[in-house]
Amino acid sequence: MSKTQYTYQTFEQLFAEIDPKVANTFTVEQLEAIKSGFASRGWTRHPLDIRVSVPIPKLRFYLVLLAGLERRSQVRLRSEKSLYPFWTPANILFLIGFLIILSTSSYTIFSSVLSSLTPISSSFHPTSIPWIDDKSECEHTGRIWNNGKCWDSEHSPNF
Incomplete structure (x- = not known):
């Protein structure tokens, strides 16, 4: 799917959520300007963009990791901070699980590397x-x- 098609579908989905009484007040020029704004934002471009569906039986679960240069304004950052707080119960559980997995795997890797560096003695x-x-x-x-x-x-x- 091309960027233009993706952006257009996103705009159509957004436009479908607008109350029809309000949506009917937009002029053709306004609609084109909004579509153009969506297309120029480049929302789908991130240097790090990992999207994974996690196969958990009887659950539809996904994980998204995006990273890149911060381009959001301070006003938007403050607004999103209140809309999407970092310290939620689900985020805390995820971070604890992630840190447990990370520390366990780090310990395993460290032990493996250390044991490979330790000379094996043939003396008794x-x-x-x-x-x-x-x-x-x-x-x-x-x-x-x-x-x-x-x-x-x-x-x-x-x-």
Whole structure:
């Protein structure tokens, strides 16, 4: 769909919402000026424009992320701030969920990168096994009983 067609449909949708008594008072010149204003605004152009339908069973849900240079006037910003407040229950729940997902994935990525940077040691160090407190059980597992403790002489620090 071309920009002109999209803008024209948007204008037609807006015009259809106007009370017919008021809509009939517009002159042809006024209607053309309004259409031209819609076409020149470039409302559909954003450097970052992500629109996704989220497949949640039995729900019709979508997510839109738009970003670009701020072109709105201060008057419009103040007006929209009261019409669309940022701190709503739905926005707060979304932000909490987003931050949980972000922190979880960041932790996973950080752990993965850190473990790949940590050198894997091939040396072994003897250590006592605290949950084995019986000589026969210790020797049965192939370890050494010494000074009342079960010792594993092949313990790896990477374990």
